[in-house]
Amino acid sequence: MTRNGKKALFAIPVALTMVLAGCGTSAANAPTHSAVANEGNASSQIVTLHYMLWDPNEEIGYKKSIAVFEKLHPNIKVVIEQYPWSQYWQKLETEMAAGTAPDVFWDHVTYFPTFVTNGQLLNLTPYIKSSHIDLGQYYPNLLKQYEYNGNIYGLPKDWDTIAIFYNKKLFEKEHVPFPTNLTWNPENGGTLLKVAEEMTVDKNGKHPGQPGFNPNEIVQYGFMSYNSNQSFYYNFLAEDGVKILDHNFGTKVLMDTPQGVMTMQNLLDMIYKYHVSPPAAEGANVVNSEGNAQQLFEEGKLAMYTDGDWVLTPVVKACNFPVGIAPLPVGPDGRVSVMNGLSDAIYAHTKYPQQAWELVQWLASPQSERILASGGYVWPGIKSLAPLFAQAWAKKGVNVTPFLEESKGKTISFPITVNWGQAENAIDKEFDLMWLGKVSPSQALQASVQQADAALNGGQ
Numbered sequence: 001m002t003r004n005g006k007k008a009l010f011a012i013p014v015a016l017t018m019v020l021a022g023c024g025t026s027a028a029n030a031p032t033h034s035a036v037a038n039e040g041n042a043s044s045q046i047v048t049l050h051y052m053l054w055d056p057n058e059e060i061g062y063k064k065s066i067a068v069f070e071k072l073h074p075n076i077k078v079v080i081e082q083y084p085w086s087q088y089w090q091k092l093e094t095e096m097a098a099g100t101a102p103d104v105f106w107d108h109v110t111y112f113p114t115f116v117t118n119g120q121l122l123n124l125t126p127y128i129k130s131s132h133i134d135l136g137q138y139y140p141n142l143l144k145q146y147e148y149n150g151n152i153y154g155l156p157k158d159w160d161t162i163a164i165f166y167n168k169k170l171f172e173k174e175h176v177p178f179p180t181n182l183t184w185n186p187e188n189g190g191t192l193l194k195v196a197e198e199m200t201v202d203k204n205g206k207h208p209g210q211p212g213f214n215p216n217e218i219v220q221y222g223f224m225s226y227n228s229n230q231s232f233y234y235n236f237l238a239e240d241g242v243k244i245l246d247h248n249f250g251t252k253v254l255m256d257t258p259q260g261v262m263t264m265q266n267l268l269d270m271i272y273k274y275h276v277s278p279p280a281a282e283g284a285n286v287v288n289s290e291g292n293a294q295q296l297f298e299e300g301k302l303a304m305y306t307d308g309d310w311v312l313t314p315v316v317k318a319c320n321f322p323v324g325i326a327p328l329p330v331g332p333d334g335r336v337s338v339m340n341g342l343s344d345a346i347y348a349h350t351k352y353p354q355q356a357w358e359l360v361q362w363l364a365s366p367q368s369e370r371i372l373a374s375g376g377y378v379w380p381g382i383k384s385l386a387p388l389f390a391q392a393w394a395k396k397g398v399n400v401t402p403f404l405e406e407s408k409g410k411t412i413s414f415p416i417t418v419n420w421g422q423a424e425n426a427i428d429k430e431f432d433l434m435w436l437g438k439v440s441p442s443q444a445l446q447a448s449v450q451q452a453d454a455a456l457n458g459g460q
């Protein structure tokens with residue numbers, strides 16, 4: 001899925017969307033430059049801001065940053081509210097509808113379009129201009145993700161790309177070179193499939209393709225084919241030239257092309273034809289999810305799988321073997337990774353817009369992002385500080401530069417459009433059936449695109 005460790009996103013109910021629309025403000029109602037300037041001197045009383053986030057590992061770093069912020073702003077106290085991803089959005093949507101949302105919160109591109117079109121986000125453009133923020137310091141594609149009608153509704157806090165996590169111990173045991181320069185294509189799987197076959201072993205030590213190999217008694221899998229868009233199949237579709245969405249704020253999904261079918265067929269063949277990936281298993285509403293892949297990898301039963309850098313801390317901590325990071329394989333259209341980023345956004349109806357801006361301005365500053373990067377918590381939204389994150393992980397014995405190199409190459413954005421959460425849920429359900437082998441890739445793509453398009457067009 002996305003940088004959260006879950007597979008499916010909660011959809012925003014239509015009824016709730018209508019409530020949000022009814023109580024929103026538009027970009028035209030954003031404060032003027034003079035209003036921004038005057039508000040800063042309005043009071044010397046202590047103001048309490050609520051800052052909502054979901055990642056407990058990153059929360060540790062943000063507490064360090066905010067401790068510095070509070071020393072520099074003695075009249076502002078920040079209360080951090082941490083909720084797991086599975087609760088975060090539902091709680092945020094409910095509080096927005098009630099007018100009690102946190103002053104500042106992490107925003108994701110899946111929810112940004114609905115929030116901004118319903119007037120739930122504060123337009124930061126006048127604040128940025130008044131404070132003379134240098135927008136050139138940020139990754140331009142991250143800024144673009146939170147732009148609407150020429151205005152900015154969130155400053156970049158971090159970014160992520162997708163790479164291969166691999167078990168160095170298993171590769172050394174099988175005398176297979178580390179997978180640092182793989183290729184992939186939908187016709188024969190490229191060297192990715194070859195290495196996955198070398199790293200897949202049954203209980204008698206046989207590999208796929210060898211006489212006597214038993215696909216029903218595999219004790220070690222070489223790779224993981226699983227139903228996670230950002231962490232897995234979006235990247236392979238992009239490497240085969242397949243677009244996900246027609247354009248930002250678009251209403252047409254484009255995955256059901258001949259190339260899309262071929263790509264998904266190859267990914268499914270890794271399970272059912274080549275036997276290098278664990279078979280899909282029904283249960284708990286997940287089918288070969290990111291969580292399954294992570295667990296098998298941590299248990300030493302999976303040689304390599306693709307995932308985002310946001311799982312570095314929990315995965316490395318859980319593994320009793322050295323973890324390697326390798327770039328994604330090079331596909332027909334080159335190496336392409338999803339590059340996503342979160343922003344810090346301000347609730348449009350906060351009682352303390354100027355103080356909330358002071359917090360967001362701080363969180364997006366070089367001082368704060370240096371704290372987060374040098375602690376190895378996140379890749380910073382400020383481009384020049386990226387080496388600090390890599391250095392932090394190098395001290396822990398993990399080379400994370402493949403993530404950084406991918407950010408400099410071909411990347412695609414996570415789909416950005418209104419109601420993408422509903423569209424994604426529809427796609428997930430059809431793709432679950434596909435991973436279970438109940439429908440073909442062609443059938444799954446056709447049905448999922450029809451349902452996703454209906455969700456997107458129904459929300460306009």
